Amino acid sequence: MIGTNISLAAKELKAGNLVAIPTETVYGLAANALDEAAVKKIFEAKNRPINNPVILHFPNKISVLPYVEGLTDDAHKLADAFWPGPLTLLLPKTAKVPNLVTAGSNRVAVRVPNHLLTLKLLSELSFPVAAPSANPSGYISPTLPEHVEKQLGNRVAYILNGGPCVKGIESTILGWDSDGLPIIYRLGSITQHDIEAVIGIAPKIISKEHKKLEAPGMLQVHYAPKTPTKLSSNLPKTLKDYNGKKAVAITLMPMEKNIAMVKNLYLSVDGNLEEIARNLYKTLHTADAMNAEVIIVEEAPDTGLGLAINDRLRRAASL
Ligand code: TXA
Ligand code: MG
Secondary structure, three states, X not given: OEEOOHHHHHHHHHOOOOEEEOOOOOOEEEEEOOOHHHHHHHHHHHOOOOOOOOOEEOOOHHHHHHHEOOOXXXXXXXXXXXOOOOEEEEEEEOXXXXXXXXXXXXXXXXXXXXXXXXXXXXXXXXXXXXXXXXXXOOEOOOOOHHHHHHXXXXXXXXXXXXXXXXXXXXXXXXXXXXXXXXXXEEOOOOOHHHHHHHHOOOOEEOOOOOOOOOOHHHOXXXXXXXXXXXXXXXXXXXXXXXXXXXXXXXXXXXXXXOOOOOEEEEOOOOOOHHHHHHHHHHHHHHHHOOOOOEEEEEOOOXXXXXXXXXXXXXXXXXX
C-alpha cells in the first residue's frame, strides 16, 4: 500500500515489518534496527548478501549518540553542517548496534536524512531504522514510490509516499582511517570540496580499483539496468558503433541533431549537474522498460557532482 500515513508507517515498523521510506537521496527499505528479525527481512527482500552492512537513520544528531563511541570534533562539525542531509558517517559503534547491521564490523554507518515525512516518522520511534536503498540487490535504486512498488511492492507492509527524491543519488559516505585521516568511501552529492570546506582537509576518495573494498557499494556492476548498458565519452562514435541496434540514448542535454535516429531521453535541459543527478535513476528505470537492445549513456564531466554521477554510471555499465 502507498500513502502518506505516518502513524501507519510507525505502527508497521514497531511491529517488526518493512516500510519503504522517502529520503532526499533515494527511497530506503526500512526496519527497526534493534530488532534482528526485522533487519533480516531487509536482506531477504533485497536478496542482499549478509556481509553488506546497512545504514542507520536518525531524526537528529542527539539521537545518534547512544549508538556511536562519541563524535570527534570533525564529526560534530560535519553533522552540524550537513544534517539533515546526504552525508553518512562511519563511526565506531556501541554494543547497542546489532552485529547484523554492521556485518560484524566495529563501525556503524549513520545519517539523518533530509525529508520532512521521514524525519517526522523517525521522531515518533524509540529506535533507529536500518535502511538500504529499496531495490533488489544490484538493480537501479528507486527515486519514486512507483519504483519501490514495482520492484518490492509485495515485500513491504507500507510505502510512505514522499514524492520524487530531490537529490537522486545515494549519500556520500565518509569515515576515518586508522591514522585519523578522512576517507570518502562512496561519492555522493556532498563533494570532497564541501567536506574540505568544513574540516579543512580534503578527504581521500577510495577508488573502485582499490583492492580491499570497505563499502560494498563500491563494487562493480551495481545500480545496473537489466538492458546491456554502454557508457560513452564520445557519443557520435558510440552511436555509430551501435548503428542498427535498437538503442536508447540517455544524454546530458537534449540531442541537437538526432542523426542516429535512436530514441533519446535527456537528463537535463541545460547540463545542470544537480538536475542530472536528480533524473539519473528515474531515466535509467524508464530506459530499462523500453525493450531496447542497448542503453547508451553519455558520461558527465568529471568534476564536482559529476564525479558521483560517473561513479554510478560506471557501475551501471555492463558493455
Ligand atoms: O542515501 C543513502 O545512503 C540511502 C538512503 C536510503 O539513506 N541508503 C543507501 O543504502 O544507499 P545502501 O545499503 O544501498 O548503501 C549503503 C552503503 C553500502 O555500500 C554499504 O556497504 C555501506 O553503505 N555501509 C553501510 N554500513 C557500513 C559499515 N558499517 N561499514 C562500511 N560500509 C558500510
Ligand atoms: Mg543500494
